[in-house]
Amino acid sequence: MTKNKKIAGIFTCITIITCLFMGCAGTPMKFNPDSTAPQLIVDPPSIRLGIARLLNSTQLVFQGQGFHPGDSVFINLVGVEKDGETTDVPIAEAVVEADGRFTAEVQKLVKITELLRGDTELDDQMEMYVLISRPPLPAGTYTVRAESMESDKKAECQLVVKDPSLGDRFKDWVGGLLGKIKKK
Amino acid sequence: MNKRKPLLILWTMLLVLFTPIFLAAEEGVTDTEIHIGQFGPLSGPAKLWADCVYGADITFKLVNQNGGIYGRKIIYHPLDDSYNPAKTKAGVKRLQETVGIFAWVGGVGTATGMSVKDYLINRKVPWVGPLSGSEIWVNPPVKTIFALYPHYTFSAKALCRYAVKNLGKKRIAIAYLNDPFGQSGLDGVQKTLKEYGLELAAAIPVERTETNMNPTTLELRKAEPDTVILWLDPFKALRLIMLAKQMGLAPQWMSGSMFGDFPQMYKLSKGLIEGMITDNYVQFSDKAIIEKYKKAFAEFGDKEANWGVSLIAGIGYAEVLVEGLKQCGPDLTREKFIAALEGIQNFKGIAAAVSFKPFNPNDPFCRYGIKQVYLQQCLPGGETKIITDWLSD
Numbered sequence: 165m166t167k168n169k170k171i172a173g174i175f176t177c178i179t180i181i182t183c184l185f186m187g188c189a190g191t192p193m194k195f196n197p198d199s200t201a202p203q204l205i206v207d208p209p210s211i212r213l214g215i216a217r218l219l220n221s222t223q224l225v226f227q228g229q230g231f232h233p234g235d236s237v238f239i240n241l242v243g244v245e246k247d248g249e250t251t252d253v254p255i256a257e258a259v260v261e262a263d264g265r266f267t268a269e270v271q272k273l274v275k276i277t278e279l280l281r282g283d284t285e286l287d288d289q290m291e292m293y294v295l296i297s298r299p300p301l302p303a304g305t306y307t308v309r310a311e312s313m314e315s316d317k318k319a320e321c322q323l324v325v326k327d328p329s330l331g332d333r334f335k336d337w338v339g340g341l342l343g344k345i346k347k348k
Numbered sequence: 349m350n351k352r353k354p355l356l357i358l359w360t361m362l363l364v365l366f367t368p369i370f371l372a373a374e375e376g377v378t379d380t381e382i383h384i385g386q387f388g389p390l391s392g393p394a395k396l397w398a399d400c401v402y403g404a405d406i407t408f409k410l411v412n413q414n415g416g417i418y419g420r421k422i423i424y425h426p427l428d429d430s431y432n433p434a435k436t437k438a439g440v441k442r443l444q445e446t447v448g449i450f451a452w453v454g455g456v457g458t459a460t461g462m463s464v465k466d467y468l469i470n471r472k473v474p475w476v477g478p479l480s481g482s483e484i485w486v487n488p489p490v491k492t493i494f495a496l497y498p499h500y501t502f503s504a505k506a507l508c509r510y511a512v513k514n515l516g517k518k519r520i521a522i523a524y525l526n527d528p529f530g531q532s533g534l535d536g537v538q539k540t541l542k543e544y545g546l547e548l549a550a551a552i553p554v555e556r557t558e559t560n561m562n563p564t565t566l567e568l569r570k571a572e573p574d575t576v577i578l579w580l581d582p583f584k585a586l587r588l589i590m591l592a593k594q595m596g597l598a599p600q601w602m603s604g605s606m607f608g609d610f611p612q613m614y615k616l617s618k619g620l621i622e623g624m625i626t627d628n629y630v631q632f633s634d635k636a637i638i639e640k641y642k643k644a645f646a647e648f649g650d651k652e653a654n655w656g657v658s659l660i661a662g663i664g665y666a667e668v669l670v671e672g673l674k675q676c677g678p679d680l681t682r683e684k685f686i687a688a689l690e691g692i693q694n695f696k697g698i699a700a701a702v703s704f705k706p707f708n709p710n711d712p713f714c715r716y717g718i719k720q721v722y723l724q725q726c727l728p729g730g731e732t733k734i735i736t737d738w739l740s741d
Contacts, residue, residue: 236466238437254434257463274432277392284393286616290590292559292583313441313467 193321195229202230202319204239204310210324213300214332215280216339224270226256228310228319235260235314239268241278241323242307252309253278268310279325287343294339297348303327374681375473376450382417382673382680384408385425385449387439387464388456388479390652392430396582396612397456400479401426402653403662404453406641409648411670418678422670425449431456433463440464444471451476451685453669454662458482458529468492474685476672477665477717481604482528489715491707492682494689496665496699496717500529500604503627504536504577506721506739507602510625511575512544514736515600519549521573523564523588525580526553533579533604549573554580565591575600582606586617593620605629605721609657614730622728625735627721629700630660637698664699668717671695692717700738 193205206226211218226239239256246253255278258268276282282296303325310319328336339345376383388401408422416422425443429435436455443449444467451474455461458480468475469490477496478485481503485495511517522537524530534551541548550571552564565588568576576592576599578585589601601624607613608628613621641663645655653659668689673680675688686707695702700721705714713719723736 234466236437236463238434238441240438252438254432254438257434257437268434271432273393274434277430277432286583286586288618290583290586290617290620292587311438311441313437313464314470 195227200230202228202310202312202317204228204308204319204321206308206321206323209322210326211279212326212328212332213280213303214328214336215282215294215296215345216335217328217332218275218279219272219294222275224256224275226258226268226270226308226310226321227265228258228260228268229263229265230319231260231264231266231310231312231317232315233260233262233264235312235317237266237268237310237312240309240311241301242309242320244306245302255279266310285346291343293343294345295348296345301325374450375448377420377680380420381423382420383423383425383447383449384669385427385440385443385447385452386454387427387429387436387452387460388454389431390426390428392432394431394456396609396616397479397658399609399653399656399658400454400456400662400665402650403659403664404666405650405662406644406648406659407663407666407670410641410644417670417673418680420680429460431460433460436460437463437467440467444468444473449473450680450682451669453477454479454665456480458484461485465493472682474682474689476669476689479661479665480529481532483532483712484528486712486716489707489709489712491686493715494668494704494717495715496668496702498605498627498629498700498718498721499716500532500579501536501539502719502741503604503721504533504579505540505741506627506723507577507604507625508537508540509543509739510723510736511577511600511602512540512546515575517575517600518546519571519573520546520575520577521548521550521552521568521571521599522577523552523554523568523580523585524578525584526555530554530579533577537577554584558584561587561591564588565595565597568592569595569597573599575602578603578607582613582616586620589617589620600625602626605657608724610724610726610732611656611730612654612658614726619728619730621726624726625723626726628657628724629718629721630657630664630698634696634698641698660698664697667697667699668692668695668702671697690714 195203236259238254240252244253255274256268256270258266260266280300282294284292285295306323308323389395390398408424412421427439453476456479461478475493481497481500524534552567603626607626672689676684690704690706693703700718702717708714720738725733725735
């Protein structure tokens with residue numbers, strides 16, 4: 165094997181490993197500057213349901229514009245399969261600022277209960293751990309809708325939900341060894 | 349002109365016939381029903397406080413069993429929000445705009461309650477007893493919101509006074525959440541120590557997002573307190589007590605009524621809270637009332653519900669709402685209901701005495717119903733020992 169082939173082989177391996185362990189940021193969404201209608205964007209537009217990754221390093225933030233100042237909104241994940249039914253799941257909320265914009269972050273507790281469909285428990289040391297007893301939100305592309313409390317204003321965008329990567333599964337396995345994640 | 353006259357008469361007759369019906373219609377009220385809502389965590393990690401929601405159900409079922417209020421049955425709409433403010437918003441809006449809720453009772457949590465406060469105020473929907481002792485419900489006062497939960501500042505004052513006056517403690521420290529809830533506790537402790545010419549041994553803020561309680565515990569140990577008042581969420585507080593125990597720090601632990609359900613908290617903490625002193629406002633002393641509700645609990649209680657402080661609080665808040673409805677008479681409107689609640693003086697149900705005053709935008713106390721607490725100590729096995737009489741600010 166020539167030196168160049170060896171380098172190419174190593175490069176390929178690194179690329180494959182990086183791809184396996186990498187996240188899935190996707191292209192950032194932007195507001196349409198030509199529209200005054202209500203709009204919603206999400207950052208990142210794509211998430212993976214690795215437990216450690218989602219809870220510790222994924223900030224899932226929705227931003228909206230074109231709503232009434234002082235209004236408040238909630239963000240629904242639309243058409244979710246849950247317990248044999250299709251339902252909308254509220255995952256974030258915010259108050260609309262004076263410029264008609266809002267920022268709503270999905271809180272850790274909501275990530276645990278609604279996206280991972282887990283629970284939290286205390287161990288003997290009174291430290292909290294995540295208990296997973298059923299499958300998480302099914303992977304897929306979801307419509308996310310921001311709904312106004314005070315008017316009928318609504319805005320939508322798409323959120324891609326992916327299964328955990330190999331790297332995520334490894335992290336969660338380590339989390340299990342450390343007692344931070346338990347599966348029933 | 350003559351052709352139009354019969355039409356005009358017909359319109360006038362229709363108007364005369366139907367106007368009283370339109371005027372009498374109040375959202376959430378029919379001739380046979382009154383619709384009442386409450387939100388709370390019936391699922392998820394905060395379901396420890398679900399009993400507040402189940403408690404109100406017992407009160408309403410008992411009222412309905414006895415014929416309702418002026419022939420109207422209370423239709424109760426408990427809403428599971430999993431302690432997720434986004435769910436609170438979506439659920440409250442759905443119920444308010446589809447079912448039509450006459451009034452809300454309880455509602456567990458500050459963040460969840462805050463998320464719907466403006467929405468309910470804007471619609472002038474009465475709200476009796478948001479289940480949180482934050483100042484936001486009464487300062488500034490709102491005509492439609494009637495707070496019942498004792499103010500956190502007052503609770504912290506009562507605990508601090510007891511530590512100094514009754515236990516002779518001198519080195520008092522506080523670990524508090526760095527948010528309005530925690531600040532209320534700190535405020536109460538600071539004011540009380542000033543009364544006695546003492547200074548805080550330590551005041552340690554803890555951020556909401558903080559998960560490592562080691563630095564806080566180490567800082568506390570350095571201050572060598574004889575009493576530590578915890579104004580934290582129960583999970584952080586329990587971790588802190590556990591770490592303190594491991595480090596050999598054994599002060600008198602005190603906390604607010606969020607720790608007041610000793611049997612439940614004892615079980616959750618695996619006995620760690622033994623000896624802790626908290627305030628409470630649910631009356632254990634009136635045996636006849638307790639027995640009445642224990643019987644109702646056995647008959648109507650949800651299978652998920654536990655008899656304890658949270659359940660009794662839920663019963664008590666709903667009692668105040670029912671008292672307001674009774675005072676209105678048969679012609680029930682929100683305006684009359686608010687006036688009736690304002691007229692409640694020293695109402696004694698299962699909880700502390702409740703009094704309100706006519707609305708005064710400059711007086712937060714006009715919407716602050718419970719102004720008394722007592723102190724209790726956790727005994728082995730999670731038993732409760734009441735250690736004071738009712739205390740006022």
